Amino acid sequence: MRPSGTIEELLAEIGKLPGHTVGQRWDLWVPGALRLRGERVREDIANAILLDALLTKGFYPDGFTEGDGGRTYHFVCQE
Numbered sequence: 001m002r003p004s005g006t007i008e009e010l011l012a013e014i015g016k017l018p019g020h021t022v023g024q025r026w027d028l029w030v031p032g033a034l035r036l037r038g039e040r041v042r043e044d045i046a047n048a049i050l051l052d053a054l055l056t057k058g059f060y061p062d063g064f065t066e067g068d069g070g071r072t073y074h075f076v077c078q079e
Contacts, residue, residue, distance in 0.1 A: 005031045005033055005034055005035055006034065006035050006036070007034055007035070007036040007041060007046055007049055007050070008036070008037075010028065010030065010034075010050055011049070011050070011053055013028065014028070014050065014053045014054060014057065015053070017057055017059075020057065020058055020059070020077040021077060022077055022078060022079065023076065023077060024076070024077040025062070025074065025075065025076050025077075026059055026074075026075045026076075026077070027072050027073065027074055027075070028050070028054075028072070028073050028075065029067065029070055029071070029072045029073075030046070030047075030050065030070050030071055030072075030073055031069055031070040032069055032070045032071075034046040036049070050073075054075055057077075058077045058078060058079030059075035059076065059077050059078075060075060060076060060077075060078050061073065061074070061075060062074040062075055062076045
């Protein structure tokens, strides 16, 4: 199931990440239009919020793939 377009939902998905190991890969589908507390948020701000949560878990960006209505961002654990 893909997220509906809220940052809160994506942060909850990130929060469910289990324990990780160096080299582990993880993908996150991010819709093109995101909302935070009901308000539309610019893509750069949304990405900064999501990336901060992923960096906290040891996951670093490893590119993305364009998709219909959004992108799948790829991450790899480096810690």
